Amino acid sequence: MISNDNIQVEELFTTYHQQIYQFIYRYTQDEALSYDIVQDTFIKFQKYANDYDSTKSHIRTFLFRIAYQLTMTKLKRRNKFKKLLPFLYEQNQEEPVSLEEKITIRTTLQQLPPEQRAVIIFTYYHDLSQKEIAAILQIPIGTVKSRLHSSLKKLKDLLEVDDDE
Amino acid sequence: MNKHDIPEELKQKLDEFEVDVPDIPLKKSLSQRIANWLYAPAKNPVDLISTQWTPFRIAMFPIALLFLCSLPLLLL
Known part of the structure; x- marks a missing residue:
């Protein structure tokens, strides 16, 4: 028998899994x-669904927050493994990068500090408000503003884009 | 500052980063969990042999091997 909770999670998954995948992948x-974290996000959501308060935030914000926290945890765990067993991982940084590759948006985004990268992705690709981003990243709105300003400045510099604001 | 304040040229560059979303099932199978846990970009074994073996690396090798072998026990 399928419960209402399961139906709700399936509906949420259908609506939001693509957005979450796109955020994590970028x-x-x-x-x-990214594939792994999308599934884990909804598994965790099922576990902590009772903590969600619809009067405080949108369900999308709540799901993005879970996905962001899972991403941070997994990346930290991976970095620890990389330090312990470096020979198991590809040494990507040793591969030569062409000039064309250097100025692509993918490479440039990776050059941004992680906290700035998250803010620019949420702002541009997901059209989230600064209040929503602050709730997802658990930081003050002022910090979101300054990170957005710094990330845009850095992106413009790296991509050699003229400032026509 | 929001999305609309981003310069047009930068928007065009940002739009170049498109993401194709694969078919993702909601439920995770046990085999998939194990496969994802084990997943890591594999290094060419020939490259591993050709890398310089410093005394530190040689000393660390049995420790790393022991750690790897004990992983299944640690995770049980």
């Missing part, structure tokens, strides 16, 4: 990790 540029 942030990590790792297909397998």
Whole structure:
């Protein structure tokens, strides 16, 4: 028998899994990790659904927050493994990068500090408000504003875009 | 500052980063969990042999091997 909770999770998954995948992929540029985190987000949502308060935030914000926290946890765990067993991982940084590759948006986003990268992805690709981003990243709105300003400045510099604001 | 304040040229560059979303099932199978846990970009074994073996790396090798072998026990 399928419960109402399951139906609700399936509906939420259908509505939001693509947005969550796109965010994680743009942030990590790792297909397998993104795939994994999308599923884990909804597994965790089922577990903590009672903590969600619809008067405080939108369900999308709540799901993005879970996905962001899972991403951070998995990346930290991966970095620890990389430090412990470096020979198991590809040494990507040693591969030569062409000039064309250097100025693509993918490479440029990876060059941004992680906290700035998250803010620009949420702002541009997901059209989230600064209040929503602050709730997802658990930081003050002022910090979101300054990170957005810094990330845009850095992106313009790296991509050699003229400032026509 | 919001999305609309981003310069047009930068928007065009940002739009170049398109993401194709694969078919993702809601439920995770056990085999898929194991496969994802084990997943890591594999390094060419020939490259591994050709890398310089410093005394530190040689000393660390049995420790790393022991750690790898004990992983299944640690995760049980």
